[in-house]
Amino acid sequence: MASRNRAGHRDEPELHPVKFSRLTRRGVLLGLSLSQLLVLAVAALSIVVALYMGGGMLLAYAAPICLLCAVLAWVPAGGRKLIEWVPIALRWVWRTTGGQLMFRARIVKPRPAGTLALPGDAAALREYLDPATDAAMIHDPHAQTLTAVLTVTHPAFVLLDPSEQERRVTGWGRVLATCCRSGRLARVQVLERTLPDSGSGLAEWWAEHGRADCSWTSNTYAELIDRAGPAGERHATTLSVALDLRTSARAIRTAGGGMKGAAAVLRQEMTTLSAALRAADLTPSEWAGPGEIAVMLRSAYDPAVAATLERHRDLGRSLATAGPVAITESWQHLRSDSAFHAVLWITEWPRSLVYPGFLAPILLSSGVRRAFSLIATPIRSDQAARDIRKKKTEYISDAHQRQRIGQIEDAQQSAEFEDVLQQEADLTSGHGILRYTGLIAVSAPTLDELEAAVSALEQAAIQASCETRRLVGQQAAAFAAAALPLCRTV
Structure with missing residues (x-):
């Protein structure tokens, strides 16, 4: 036996x-x-x-x-x-x-129609409402991208058995490979946020299954649900895709040109991505409209009203007023409407073998308001092959040059060359090549609580075998990239 x-x-x-x-x-x-x-x-x-x-x-x-x-x-x-x-x-x-370093919203002077009320270079972003899907597409005229946002629901990965985890990891790898094949996507962003639970889920359950008969038990249970809901915490995951308007110029002209043609090309990528997500046993929602994106932006800059906006579905649904009222940036942190923020950059991913759930200490840290953003830049297969050949040639020539002058080759250089060979093997096997950037935006109501939360996240990153550094001198741009689902870069 x-x-x-x-x-x-x-x-x-x-x-x-x-x-x-x-x-x-x-x-x-x-x-x-x-x-x-x-x-x-x-x-x-x-x-x-x-x-x-x-x-x-x-x-x-x-x-x-x-x-x-x-x-x-x-x-x-x-x-x-x-x-x-x-x-x-x-x-x-x-x-x-x-x-x-300071931003103040202009209350009397309204913003032009179709613009987003965001500070800094994000003020150039424009809203385009796709008539076919009712999705809000965000146009960046400087970076020449068009972005759409999708909410994704999934079971808790750490609670699944190893065989199911392996199957889901394989499915997610196919999703990323799909993003690399078309060559039209500039970036893909996975944003995982912790939000204060407004209690709307408990309230909806009680309204559907509860018995409101005005008894002492019923009144006590309803009062408990009303008090316990806002004290909870929930996680929300969004997936954003940015279409590169430069590389997609020919397809855009074929589709009619202008923003209408760009939206048609982006819809094709959205349909392909949604199908790939369902094949990977992930549950995508409808593509976010202006109201959903407005709530995300407002909640990022003003966390104190996040629960209120979720509880009252008719508030804060305008992109024209979704930005912050005031922002003050300092060297190491950023202050917005109701919170202080600091952004950490994951400078080094684990150097040793780790299992796919290695980010659990960061993603499951309780009591900390944070947004984890993973920004992936897909590279076309032909371009990735050229880059790998170029890197191999440079590494080999540098090794010969060091040998000629008597310089010893260290282990770091050998490990980087092995990584290039592994990327070549993965590309040959049909996998996609992506460049990853990991950002963590930490928020707190006071500066002291912010420093305590940053220290807690730094310790969690150490447990996840990652190295983090605070992005000093560029906190405003880093926060827009880390906490907003707009496929921004630093």
Whole structure:
């Protein structure tokens, strides 16, 4: 009997661990980035000029320049070389002097019709209502994208048995491969948010199954439901797809041109994606209309009214007023209507083998208001093949160059080359290649609570074998990318 049980266990499908590719740190030459090479070239040029002009005191004058360039090129600070902080600092100074760190909604002067009431560069976004599906499509004229949002429901992944988890992971892989095949999608965003439960689900259940006979038991139960509902917490998942209007120009012209043609092309991608989600045992809803997107935007910037908006379905359904009333950005956090926010960037995914549910410590952290955003950039198969061949050639040539000058190749470079070979094998097997960006937006009513929540999320990320860093100096743009389902980038 024991042998039959063991054989039966061997026949069951097992949950296989996965491994992420490392964040490549290969530079242009000998591991040095373009910015490092530029400052080192400035140092070398100053020495050459000093020698050409006669040396002596000119070399003494050139020494501080060389020292400064060497410090900028090689001294790290906060996980980056100092030269990499220069553009961030210059942009911050430019925004500070230009008064761009504060946003106040114009109450008297209405916004133009069809625009979104969002701060910063997101103010250029336009709304297009698709007449065929009644879905709200968000047009970004600068990035040349058209975005649609879909709400997805699914069972709790961590509660499924390993065989079911493996089957769902395989189905989700097919969904991602579908996004890569057309070559028309610019980005795909999966946004998982924690929201205060308004209690509408309990209230609807009581209205359908309860017995309101004015008895003491009935009144007590109704009062308990009314009090317990808003104290709860629920999770909501959305999937956003952004159509690249540049690469889809020919298909858009064939469909009639303009926004009407772009909407027709995006509808094709929406239909394909919905079918792929159903095949993966996920339950997609109807594509979000203006009202649903307005509630998402308003709840992100003003978390205090999220439960009220959900309980009263006729409030906050206009995109023209869905943005924040006031925003103040600082170096490390952002303050909006009723909360403080901070955005963490997942700089390193797990370097060792992990199981697909490795993000559970982050996604299931209780007592923290956060939004986890996974932004995937699909790469066409032909382009991915060219990039892989280019990387292989560069790695091999860099290895020969290091061997010539006697530089030892470290384990990090060998691991990155192995990742490139694995990507080539996956592409040959029919899988899609995507570039992932993970962002975590943390919100709290006070600054002290925000710092405590950020510390809790950082510890949860460590448990998930991930490395996080706060996106200082760009919190407003990072929050728009992390907490809004609009396929934005940082």
